[in-house]
Amino acid sequence: MAPGVRLVVAGVLVRDDRILATRRTRPAALAGFWEFPGGKVEAGETPVAALARELAEELGIGVTVGAEIEAAQGSWPISETLRMRVFWVASGDEPHPGDAHDAVRWLRRTELTDPDWVPADVAVAALLAERPWP
Numbered sequence: 001m002a003p004g005v006r007l008v009v010a011g012v013l014v015r016d017d018r019i020l021a022t023r024r025t026r027p028a029a030l031a032g033f034w035e036f037p038g039g040k041v042e043a044g045e046t047p048v049a050a051l052a053r054e055l056a057e058e059l060g061i062g063v064t065v066g067a068e069i070e071a072a073q074g075s076w077p078i079s080e081t082l083r084m085r086v087f088w089v090a091s092g093d094e095p096h097p098g099d100a101h102d103a104v105r106w107l108r109r110t111e112l113t114d115p116d117w118v119p120a121d122v123a124v125a126a127l128l129a130e131r132p133w134p
């Protein structure tokens with residue numbers, strides 16, 4: 001990771017042939033847009049540990065982090081200062097949105113392009129619509 005660039009991790013939770021999308025409450029520029037839940041990796045934390053922590057904090061679920069959903073350039077571009085890595089995750093727990101989200105949605109494959117995704121996630125959703133799911 002280049003200096004000054006923070007890594008964001010996001011999880012694609014699949015259950016019963018549906019994928020979980022969550023609707024952000026903040027910041028104002030992203031509120032109301034949908035994402036794959038996750039957050040920023042803290043110093044000294046692995047991406048996998050960060051993802052498990054974020055999903056526990058934000059949705060109250062314990063997850064098993066699986067394979068990475070690879071981007072063409074190694075990670076998904078968000079902005080000049082943020083890059084994102086995306087992983088399949090599995091969980092038997094029911095997600096309950098806290099402060100960071102105000103809605104959840106379980107999307108079928110044919111619905112993946114329906115939500116107003118945060119800009120960086122449009123390409124992720126398009127890829128997921130095309131490839132096999134675990």
Ligand SMILES: Nc1nc2c([nH]c(=O)n2[C@H]2C[C@H](O)[C@@H](COP(=O)(O)OP(=O)(O)OP(=O)(O)O)O2)c(=O)[nH]1
Pocket residue numbers: 008009010030035036037038039040041054078082084118119120121
């Ligand atoms: N969590 C998540 N963030 C995404 C996705 N796509 C995308 O562009 N982002 C952006 C939104 C934010 O600018 C950044 C993630 O920040 P965040 O606010 O979720 O991270 P965090 O929970 O660690 O929050 P904080 O410590 O900065 O308050 O990445 C995504 O699919 N999931």
